[in-house]
Amino acid sequence: MSSENRQSNVLAWSLLVVLGGGLLTVLLSYSPPVDISVEGHRIDEAFGYTTRLITIYFAIVLFVMGYCLVRFRARPGHSAEYIEGNQPRHLLMTGALAASVFMLIDMRLIATSAHDASEIFWKFPTGKDVVKIQVLGQQFEWHFRYAGPDAKFNTADDVETTALLHVPKGKPILMQLRSKDVIHSLFLPNVRLKQDAIPGRQTQLWFQATAPGDYELACAELCGLGHYKMRGQFIVDEPADFEAWIAAQLKDAEEEYDADDKSANWGWDWEARN
Numbered sequence: 001m002s003s004e005n006r007q008s009n010v011l012a013w014s015l016l017v018v019l020g021g022g023l024l025t026v027l028l029s030y031s032p033p034v035d036i037s038v039e040g041h042r043i044d045e046a047f048g049y050t051t052r053l054i055t056i057y058f059a060i061v062l063f064v065m066g067y068c069l070v071r072f073r074a075r076p077g078h079s080a081e082y083i084e085g086n087q088p089r090h091l092l093m094t095g096a097l098a099a100s101v102f103m104l105i106d107m108r109l110i111a112t113s114a115h116d117a118s119e120i121f122w123k124f125p126t127g128k129d130v131v132k133i134q135v136l137g138q139q140f141e142w143h144f145r146y147a148g149p150d151a152k153f154n155t156a157d158d159v160e161t162t163a164l165l166h167v168p169k170g171k172p173i174l175m176q177l178r179s180k181d182v183i184h185s186l187f188l189p190n191v192r193l194k195q196d197a198i199p200g201r202q203t204q205l206w207f208q209a210t211a212p213g214d215y216e217l218a219c220a221e222l223c224g225l226g227h228y229k230m231r232g233q234f235i236v237d238e239p240a241d242f243e244a245w246i247a248a249q250l251k252d253a254e255e256e257y258d259a260d261d262k263s264a265n266w267g268w269d270w271e272a273r274n
């Protein structure tokens with residue numbers, strides 16, 4: 001065998017080993033943060049399904065590559081051939097593989113995500129039980145506002161926090177988001193939600209948490225040099241603890257309230273559509 005042939009064989013095998021190793025590494029290291037929401041499993045299922053199918057297809061491709069490397073390699077008495085893959089059966093094989101990827105992965109994703117969006121994630125909860133929170137994104141902080149006992153926003157009994165979100169377990173949480181400056185994106189990995197806060201617009205999201213604990217929130221939209229600072233605490237409380245926390249905050253809130261301070265009173269009328 002010529003040294004050139006040997007070289008290209010080594011190269012092809014190295015490529016195969018690297019790709020296969022990469023695949024294994026990704027599969028073994030895939031560990032999303034714990035899901036503590038009622039509907040988050042839908043996102044995980046979409047990820048899981050896509051990952052499983054892509055893994056199968058990728059493994060098939062690797063197998064065919066490996067098979068061809070052995071079967072058609074240059075060796076004493078047999079030289080490697082250059083094939084352009086333009087014969088009808090080649091095109092048919094490629095087309096069939098592409099079509100099955102499209103049908104099994106893309107179409108299925110479109111169908112399930114359309115269903116989940118319209119039936120779950122965009123069906124915003126109503127009723128007395130709903131905990132309403134207003135969210136303001138700004139360079140480089142997240143602000144959260146709770147209406148307080150009067151149930152009205154932007155009044156003296158509002159509770160306001162920065163980089164700290166408290167919610168009670170087991171109740172639907174409905175949030176309205178706005179931005180003061182540029183596009184931000186509120187990311188709550190543990191409930192599998194991410195929603196842009198867009199200047200000049202009001203967006204919303206909802207979820208229901210299932211497990212008390214201390215989690216993280218972040219900004220998922222590169223919004224400037226201080227983007228990395230927009231992380232915060234996301235705390236899920238037992239309902240009684242949540243009420244106690246609100247009550248404790250209320251004292252400070254009423255002392256600090258200043259009706260003339262426009263920037264501190266950034267809240268809005270809940271019904272306003274912006």
Ligand SMILES: [Cu+2]
Binds near residue numbers: 138183
């Ligand atoms: Cu941001």
